[in-house]
Amino acid sequence: MLSMASSEKKARGKHSAGNFTGQIGFVLAAAGSAVGVGNLWRFPYLAAKDGGGLFIIVYIVLAVTFGFTLLTSDIAIGRRTGKNSINAYAEMRPRWKFLGILTFLVPVIIMTYYAVIGGWITKYITVYLTGSGLEAAEDGYFTGFITSPGPASVFAVIFMLMTAFVVYNGVEQGIEKLSRILMPVLLVMIIAIAIFAMTLHHTDDSGVTRTGLQGLLVYLKPDFTGLTLRRFLQILLDAMSQIFFSLSVSMGIMITYGSYVKKEVDINASVRQIEWFDTGIALLAGVMIIPSIFVFEGMDGMNSGPGLMFVSLPKVFAAMGGIGQFVGLGFFLMAAFAALTSCVSVLEAIAANCMEIFHTERRRTTLVLTVIYTIASVVIALGYSVFYVELPLPNGSIGQILDVMDYISNSFMMPFISLLSSILIGWIVGSKWITDEVEYGGKRFGLKGLYKVMIRYIVPVIMLILFLQSTGILGH
Numbered sequence: 126m127l128s129m130a131s132s133e134k135k136a137r138g139k140h141s142a143g144n145f146t147g148q149i150g151f152v153l154a155a156a157g158s159a160v161g162v163g164n165l166w167r168f169p170y171l172a173a174k175d176g177g178g179l180f181i182i183v184y185i186v187l188a189v190t191f192g193f194t195l196l197t198s199d200i201a202i203g204r205r206t207g208k209n210s211i212n213a214y215a216e217m218r219p220r221w222k223f224l225g226i227l228t229f230l231v232p233v234i235i236m237t238y239y240a241v242i243g244g245w246i247t248k249y250i251t252v253y254l255t256g257s258g259l260e261a262a263e264d265g266y267f268t269g270f271i272t273s274p275g276p277a278s279v280f281a282v283i284f285m286l287m288t289a290f291v292v293y294n295g296v297e298q299g300i301e302k303l304s305r306i307l308m309p310v311l312l313v314m315i316i317a318i319a320i321f322a323m324t325l326h327h328t329d330d331s332g333v334t335r336t337g338l339q340g341l342l343v344y345l346k347p348d349f350t351g352l353t354l355r356r357f358l359q360i361l362l363d364a365m366s367q368i369f370f371s372l373s374v375s376m377g378i379m380i381t382y383g384s385y386v387k388k389e390v391d392i393n394a395s396v397r398q399i400e401w402f403d404t405g406i407a408l409l410a411g412v413m414i415i416p417s418i419f420v421f422e423g424m425d426g427m428n429s430g431p432g433l434m435f436v437s438l439p440k441v442f443a444a445m446g447g448i449g450q451f452v453g454l455g456f457f458l459m460a461a462f463a464a465l466t467s468c469v470s471v472l473e474a475i476a477a478n479c480m481e482i483f484h485t486e487r488r489r490t491t492l493v494l495t496v497i498y499t500i501a502s503v504v505i506a507l508g509y510s511v512f513y514v515e516l517p518l519p520n521g522s523i524g525q526i527l528d529v530m531d532y533i534s535n536s537f538m539m540p541f542i543s544l545l546s547s548i549l550i551g552w553i554v555g556s557k558w559i560t561d562e563v564e565y566g567g568k569r570f571g572l573k574g575l576y577k578v579m580i581r582y583i584v585p586v587i588m589l590i591l592f593l594q595s596t597g598i599l600g601h
């Protein structure tokens with residue numbers, strides 16, 4: 126085992142775990158991690174809630190400032206140290222190893238529930254494949270499914286095993302290969318469904334006809350009605366936490382992927398491409414979903430919140446008639462691709478840290494983690510039946526086990542980690558440590574000035590506000 130690991134190291138260069146073949150492979154894999162259910166479901170739902178085009182403008186501004194800063198930092202830390210979060214932070218400053226451990230805990234927590242959501246999506250693929258899409262449109266269908274212990278667990282386990290299979294096969298043969306196939310397919314599918322959504326029209330019982338193009342306007346037009354400072358701040362915070370989640374930053378995942386990037390790759394250009402991909406898919410998801418819901422359910426349908434993907438959309442597909450079954454299948458297939466490449470990145474970040482700490486080899490590490498997380502996924506999947514609980518969250522909502530895990534990792538830990546990382550980079554290690562890595566080999570870093578100001582002054586302040594808000598201290 127040992128000799129195999131060391132010969133692999135020699136053959137592949139700096140990293141015993143293997144590397145991405147080049148910039149395209151890396152960008153597609155990182156985009157694979159970034160593009161997930163967050164883009165397809167969370168972004169459109171937030172845009173509908175937060176003033177349409179207004180949210181979109183705020184989001185884009187924050188993506189090219191905050192998103193850019195956080196993503197650049199993670200990737201540069203990974204490539205410069207060639208290590209995973211725990212050891213990477215320890216290398217920057219030994220006393221800051223605790224931050225590496227904290228960062229490592231985020232994917233450890235997310236992994237307990239991500240396969241469960243992947244399982245829900247997989248279930249809906251089988252529903253549309255077997256032609257039972259109309260059943261999925263009935264009231265109570267989704268609740269019926271997640272509260273049945275057997276089916277909910279089985280689909281979570283299936284998704285978990287698919288994820289494990291990819292990680293087991295390694296960086297180049299597993300992750301990069303999968304992303305190279307799925308990401309372009311996903312892009313083509315979403316463009317096709319978005320165009321189809323534009324052509325929809327429907328006349329309801331009261332004789333009102335609504336068209337896809339009107340729906341597009343609802344999505345894109347900035348809505349300033351009733352805009353107060355307080356509401357604007359809420360929109361800002363929604364957009365900010367969406368950026369974290371969507372770009373998979375501040376959870377060690379991009380540090381791990383960064384550690385597989387070769388020295389000749391242009392980090393600055395890669396960051397720009399990953400952001401384009403991620404933001405582009407999110408915007409297209411809105412073009413696909415908002416007009417469809419508007420046409421068949423009017424403005425009322427917009428308020429369905431998180432239930433949008435599994436409750437409202439099946440109703441919309443049913444209303445489309447026969448073709449809706451195909452569109453539904455296409456949509457859930459696409460969602461499964463997006464979720465799989467994201468779930469793979471979460472498991473990879475955990476596996477890579479474990480391999481480094483315990484000096485174990487990839488396959489055995491993956492197998493052990495698969496056993497642990499299969500059990501964890503089943504427990505979380507049963508959180509809607511056998512282990513049902515109602516726990517109050519600091520933001521005022523009531524959650525089941527899955528929501529609690531999601532809240533701890535995304536709302537609570539990620540802003541805290543970004544706050545501490547920006548202090549470490551901006552004030553202790555110095556931003557030059559990052560910018561030197563971006564400029565390695567004479568590469569250009571056009572927005573270096575912006576990066577320095579962001580990481581030293583702006584990111585810490587905003588993250589502190591976000592963190593305080595997540596603890597409930599600032600009210601909600």
Ligand code: PHE
Nearest residue numbers: 159161162163164370371467
């Ligand atoms: N970035 C993914 C999305 O937009 C979510 C994700 C979160 C992926 C955490 C991996 C880890 O859905």
